[in-house]
Amino acid sequence: MASIKDLTEFVIQADIEKVKETTAALLAAGEDPLKIINEGLIPGINEVGERFKEGNLFVPEMMMSAQAMKAGVDLAKEKIEGADIPNAGTIVIGTVAGDLHDIGKNLVSMMLDSSGFNVVDLGVDVPADKFIAAVKEHKPSIVGLSALLTTTMPAMKEVIDALKESNLRDQVKVVIGGAPVSQAYADEIGADGYAPDAALAVELCKKIA
């Protein structure tokens, strides 16, 4: 029978069927589901993240590995009762009001998700009050704001101001991104971080979560 160690390798290979088969077999043999997640599946996705960072893996391969990991986690979860599923932190993310562009934000969402974050994606054209409601509901450690248009960049500041007014600013870190956004702009509007691309966004979130 395949071992927990093999599971790691199947995640790296993005072999969804083998991850499912192996996870099911291990569970049937009485293996601890938390151990399957923590020692089998998560090390696989961590290794994929490393290889991606080094430039040895491409985005679609990472996405497929994430799907393989999730397929395993979903099976293991069924056997866990009451216990918290481990994750790297919760992030509420969205494209700010007036802006309908979501490819960059989606990439960041998927890559954070692949890296073990619990991602609450609010979609596009998200007004400040919706961000506030989501922060109250999901209690994230990070809020991610995206804008492609220079005209919608000011809406990022509006979200930060709204967080202050709702006395929530101290409870979350705010990170921003998008083509026209820069570190200087992040400093100007009082964001906690800026990342120029999706891979660096994941690193940033891991650092400040």
Add this chain to the structure above:
Amino acid sequence: MEKLISNYSEQVTPQLKWVTDAQLEQIHYATLEVLERTGIVVKNKEALKLLKDAGCRVEGEHVWIQPWLVEECLRLAPKRISVANRLGERVMPLEKNRVYYGTGSDLPFTIDLETNERRTSTKQDVVDASRVVDALPNFDFLMSHAIASDTNPDVSDLHQFEAMTLNCSKPIIFTAHNAENTEAIIQMAAACVGGVEKLKANPYIILYSEPISPLVHTHDGVGKMYKCFEYNIPVVYTPGVLAGGTTPVTKAGCITLMNAEALAGVVIAQLKKKGAPIIIGGGATPMDMKTTTTLYGAPETYMNYGIMTQLAQFYGLPNFTEAGCVNAPVPDVQAGAEAAVTILMTQLEGCNLVHDVGYLEGGKTGYLPFLAICDELISMARYSGAGTRISRDHLAVDCIHEVGPGGNYMAHPHTFKYFREEIWSPRFFNRYHWEQWLGKDKETPMDKAVKEVKRILAEHQAAALPEGAAEEMQRIIRQREEEIRS
């Protein structure tokens, strides 16, 4: 007179085709299938109503378009759009295989000409780019190049238009925030040509608007387009995509999806107004699967434009593509290679409006001297595209006979007559022997381009506006600011 030759055929310019008509038909059928089966999302109420009234199946914002309606609207769209400059000269007819080059719009960052530091773009950068494009001989139209980040964001598009039209009389492709600002820009342009009627008769401005891939047509994107049609202003309505992200990764799939978005735009346009001047195409760029950046200076991009241009010609509609837009962050050897290949290919493909020329860092950073280098590349591409003359005098057998074996051609009248047209001369590229180059202080093409840009900025003046036009534009900007405030 030369004696006539029977059964003679000539190829005056090189012919470049990527696919056959039968393959174009396959792409067309696939496109119709997407519009009929998958459908589109339309977030503009007026367009939604027009589509419903035309018999489309509509559920909420989701619309399915029947093939007959697409074919009908393709028939209505103009096959030729005449574009003038600010002086009313009809300089840019958008007809099959006529190629025009221009800048891109809205670069957030600029490499400063004096400090060589990368900084946020300002209105002065739009002014400078406009003057440079006005002076460079191979640029045919202007887009803002930079963003006027130091102006009120509500009306930064108006400021950009003011900076452009004051400092350049070439045709302008503008971007606008929404339908209201589009109206204001049209009024500004009207002031520059002596009124709305003159602008309608000889439009010198074109709107650039876009659907959002995959298959979403926004309230503002369509609203801006509709505003232009009220004034006979042509509209570029093309998506910017990331193949492998917002479209299928295959080239044929990417082209099919973009074509579906473009043809949906044609339907949305023709339902608003029969004969509405719409220009199709799209930014056919793949996603880099390591860095997630948009690949502009890549082979896939101009390969896609080869087919998309053929598709536009198949429909008989003007099209919009790009070249000279590079992924290199600075104007280095990579930038030169990426720009040269894409510019040459678009010239040979016969694309109509080729924009984004001179973009660095995948469309985030600008550096004015790189525009001058691209001007040289366009000159080179146009020279190649003009083809090789084969006539009795060009075959030069009399000249060969006169010089004879062992002679030379340097002092022959035939050489004197033809050398200027038969050997292309660069303005910036170096062709010195080593010692000559040392004598020129090892001056690089970029050194020369910097000098030329500085000369243009010091000396060049665009053709003047009619009296009162500049003041009227400022009045319109102030008025629009007040409207937004209240």
